[in-house]
Amino acid sequence: MKYTGISAILALAASANAFVLPGAETKATSTQLNGLSPGVVSKTGGWEIEKISPRVRIEGQSRHTFSMQDASKEIVQVAMRSPNARPVNADVELWIGPDWTPVKVNCHSEDGSKHPLQTLVGTRNKNANVELLNTGNHAFPIDAACSYAISPLTEDRETIKEEEGIYIEGGAIKMSPIPSNVEQLQVLIETEGKMLNAMIELLNGPNNVKVEYEIFTNNGQLNSLFVVFETPEDGNAIRIRNLAPMEFPCKFYVKPTKFGSNDMAPQWN
Template sequence: HAAPTFESHIVTDTPTMLYRSIVALALVGSAASFSLQGAARLTTPQRSTGLVMDEAAAGPLASDIWDSSPSVKVQGSTLKTWDIGEESTQRVQLSLRSSGRPIDANVELWHTPSYIPTKFRIYTENGESRPVDAIIETPKHPKTVAVYNTGSMEFPFDATVANTGLAKAYDSLADVDGALVQGGQITSYTFPAEVESVQVLLKTNERNMKALIELTQGPNQVKQFIEVYASVGYKNPFYCVIQTPGSNNAIRIINQNTVEFPFDAWVLPYEEGAEGADDVVMGGGGRF
């Protein structure tokens, strides 16, 4: 299959008003955005050397995304957009990485200039050891993915958005029961050192979803967090894989909504050391 063609556009201004104006251009075929046209090359997740990938995790992410899809450098205070031209594209993979510097970015899915069905803010302390890999469901058309680097010019990062053709995340976890997280509840999961990465899926039945995902290491040191909003959490569930190098890693899931808005959470090892890992320890149940 032919690789997607891209045309670069850089915007340096506050993102809120720019999102509304630039998406209008993107939706009428402007060259002011990247364009994912045609079928993207299908990729199959590969096992990393010395690691064992959990069988349940073998579906949603393409591990060779940086080799199979074109990437762009997103400078500080810069907006990049990807117009998803194919109506049949049901989801795309978003991947961000840096040369070791922090990543601080806002990501939005635009459906129309006035409707953003899902958005999330991402911060990671080190974009090399803890890059960002997430799945964005895109059930409605037209659709555009926007990535805004909120950091300064000293903190650029690489980004790619690609239609991998892989199955949705929930399909790979359908045999695993999720944990119900009520509004205002904090749930934590601790992992042994053998776990190299953790997969997180958040999903609701019908209502909207507001959640905070935190990766902590040691005594409450937040190494990475993702703040998620979805207007309808079953149409736009959130899935990501979080790298967990070192020991004393924990994932916290915080439902930032009121008690009327629960969601289901799946937090499971994605890649494990060759010797395997002990059981995940789930805690929490408190409220913030």
């Protein structure tokens, strides 16, 4: 009877494998079991997550790594959203070499469908890995995409500086309202090569935080914080906190990139 039972199990396993397409098993092993995706180049200069890279589902309390091995490219595009309009809490880390993490960005969105997380990460023109860690609980999965950016995103960190930046000393807080006709906003925070430890929040109403990014990096010029906010509602503002000591000032720049039907010209304080 033992041999008969074993034979039945082997036959069942063989019949199950008959429905696996050639190459499917290898693909599942490389992308799901190892949690690793090869680096690709984006197919969009915007933020349509379907065109950035093949989407990866990251369950709560798990992680996925994107291997970015093209040293001729420097700007990586990262997008994360909730598939069911739930909160998103995630860390974005850049790994260079076996034990160097020059930048870490902690991200939060109250509604990851209405307010997806969108940022650019600089690889310093080195072979690197970008790890996305879903720090939310098991009920809050996220859909993620990561790739090398293309134009115009590859130039946006420079073109946003066409307007004069706003200086923030260490420990200081700055706020700026967002005009009601602005539906998408770019924000850049950088230093002149010193440490950058700052937080930027998208507010809707008094102290109602919709989106939050916090960055720590040893060089805020090589790894500036560039984020894109979706602002479909009225009454929005951004609040930027320089969390570093007074000796480490930073600058921030803002640029609206999408407008609604309101014809009022944007006004900034």
